[in-house]
Amino acid sequence: MTGSATPEPAGRRPVAVLVGFMGAGKSTVGAALARLLDAPLVDTDAEIVRRAGRPIPQIFVDDGEQAFRDLEAQVVADVLATHTGVVALGGGAVTTAAVREALAGHAVVHLDITPEAGWARVRGSDRPLLRDDDGRGAEQRYRDLHAARRALYRSVTVHHVDATSGDADRLARRIVAVLDADHLEPTAGSPS
Numbered sequence: 001m002t003g004s005a006t007p008e009p010a011g012r013r014p015v016a017v018l019v020g021f022m023g024a025g026k027s028t029v030g031a032a033l034a035r036l037l038d039a040p041l042v043d044t045d046a047e048i049v050r051r052a053g054r055p056i057p058q059i060f061v062d063d064g065e066q067a068f069r070d071l072e073a074q075v076v077a078d079v080l081a082t083h084t085g086v087v088a089l090g091g092g093a094v095t096t097a098a099v100r101e102a103l104a105g106h107a108v109v110h111l112d113i114t115p116e117a118g119w120a121r122v123r124g125s126d127r128p129l130l131r132d133d134d135g136r137g138a139e140q141r142y143r144d145l146h147a148a149r150r151a152l153y154r155s156v157t158v159h160h161v162d163a164t165s166g167d168a169d170r171l172a173r174r175i176v177a178v179l180d181a182d183h184l185e186p187t188a189g190s191p192s
């Protein structure tokens with residue numbers, strides 16, 4: 001992890017929270033965005049590994065997916081409450097209702113990728129949900145999960161950025177542009 005959830009004054013929020021499916025580039029784009037903003041990055045997967053003292057596939061094997069999701073929800077809540085830099089969430093964090101609720105009001109950016117582009121990036125990785133344990137094949141599992149998660153990303157997201165192509169630095173600049181535009185937009189009730 002490139003930063004840890006350092007306590008910050010209450011009431012401050014992360015500058016951006018990146019969500020998106022496996023392979024969308026949340027960690028690499030998050031690192032580029034953190035560099036650009038000169039802000040620390042917390043990757044919640046890395047924080048989970050640090051707290052559990054085990055890699056994610058091992059947590060799934062030892063404790064099961066639900067235990068992983070519970071730990072993930074706790075880590076996300078802690079990070080959102082304490083970190084003012086960039087946050088990159090694991091791709092499945094939004095499957096937990098408490099995480100979706102905790103994201104309300106945050107500057108959530110969805111890195112959107114096509115299943116084709118995402119699969120090309122993650123094939124052969126050791127992600128536990130892509131194990132071919134039901135005979136359908138890892139690629140089909142990836143495509144099914146991609147389709148099933150889409151509505152969840154949309155439900156928590158303020159901004160969508162097409163991350164199918166483009167390097168991490170270019171995507172980071174795009175995110176800064178959409179976040180800046182947000183701040184420039186007059187809020188309801190402000191003088192016109």
Ligand code: S3P
Nearest residue numbers: 021022023045090091092127128
């Ligand atoms: C998961 C995505 C992974 C990791 C875990 C579960 C998911 O993170 O949190 O393997 O359910 O989509 P990445 O999105 O960083 O691959």
